[in-house]
Amino acid sequence: MGSQGRRTAPLPKGWARIRARILRRDGWRCRWPLATGGVCEEPANQVDHKVGAAQGVDDHSDENLWSLCQWHHDQKTGREASAVAHAKPPRARPAEQHPGLIN
Numbered sequence: 001m002g003s004q005g006r007r008t009a010p011l012p013k014g015w016a017r018i019r020a021r022i023l024r025r026d027g028w029r030c031r032w033p034l035a036t037g038g039v040c041e042e043p044a045n046q047v048d049h050k051v052g053a054a055q056g057v058d059d060h061s062d063e064n065l066w067s068l069c070q071w072h073h074d075q076k077t078g079r080e081a082s083a084v085a086h087a088k089p090p091r092a093r094p095a096e097q098h099p100g101l102i103n
Contacts, residue, residue, distance in 0.1 A: 012060045019047045026067035032076075046073035052080070 030040035044067035
């Protein structure tokens with residue numbers, strides 16, 4: 001199954017055209033920022049959201065899309081999946097009545 005099959009939100013209509021446009025815009029090079037201040041520049045074969053469904057955002061605008069190499073795409077997707085898997089529900093529970101107050 002491809003990664004699109006595991007998405008929680010559908011891609012917009014015309015995604016193939018959007019994807020091709022973003023890859024062309026980015027010169028088919030990965031735009032992942034490096035700690036050194038530059039960008040990866042490896043050949044890109046993926047287009048992903050900078051901020052996406054994992055953060056509760058459904059923004060398919062060009063400004064929120066970037067080209068990524070397979071390695072950086074896998075790293076980003078893995079971190080997002082891990083964050084979702086390890087999200088903990090709130091621990092708040094109702095206050096218990098003092099035993100002397102229970103009827």
